[in-house]
Amino acid sequence: MSQALNELLTLSLIAIAVGMDAFSVGLGMGMIPMRLMQIFKIGLxxxxxxxxxxxLGIMLGKILSETLGMVATYIGGTLLIFIGIHMFISSFQDDEKVSLxxxxxxxxxxxxxxxxDSFSLGLSLGIFGTKIITAVLLFGIFATVLTWFGLLFGKKIKGILGQYSEAFGGSILLFFGIKLILAF
Known part of the structure; x- marks a missing residue:
């Protein structure tokens, strides 16, 4: 296999791995009622x-220390935790209005x-001299498609779980927020 094809395959696998968080979180968020156009915009x-x-990670990685990556990860995890808790609590309220x-x-x-997490990945990408444009385009494409799949699949699961779907979705977001912070 040629080196260019090997690098493309490697970057695609990394992009899928990074995009799986988008799929998982999209799965949880897909349980909130939304239209297909909104799902399209969210994926984009x-x-x-x-x-x-x-x-941004590549540019700042050359200037700042790696601690910024950890701080950013903690902020992202905290946001997911708050969104998850909000969804979980609002699922037990009587009103039909979507709160998020x-x-x-x-x-x-x-x-x-x-x-x-792609910010932190960007910090290390510059070190390895990868083809930055190819890498970030693959990250964007896979994240978009995986987000769409997650949101659409979450929408299907909502029909199965009924009134408990938002609590389940909030639990997924809470789990991924904790996972980001604890990095396990």
Missing amino acids: TVGAFHIWMPL KLKGIGLILFAFSVSI
Whole structure:
């Protein structure tokens, strides 16, 4: 296998691994009622964050120490925990109104929290001299597609779980927030 093809395969596998968090979190968020156009926009936003977060990591990695990566990971984990707790608690309230909106700042915070691990990855990408443009485009493409799959699959699971789906989705986000912070 040629070196270029080998690097493309390796970067694709890394992109899938990084995008699996987007799939898992999308699975949890998919249990919140939303339209297909909103799912489309969420996937594109998460994909865009998976492009610019590693680029930012690469640029800042040369200037700042690695502790910034850990601080960013803690912030992302904390955001997921708060969103998960909010979803879990609101699932037991009687009102039918959706309390968490994935629009505007809510969408930005969601995409940021899902993409924070790609920032840390960007810190190390510059060291290995990988093809940065290829890497970040693959990260963006896989994160977008995996987010769409997660949201759509979560929407299907919601139909199965009924009223408990938002609590289940919140539990997934809570778990991934704790996973980010504890790095296990």
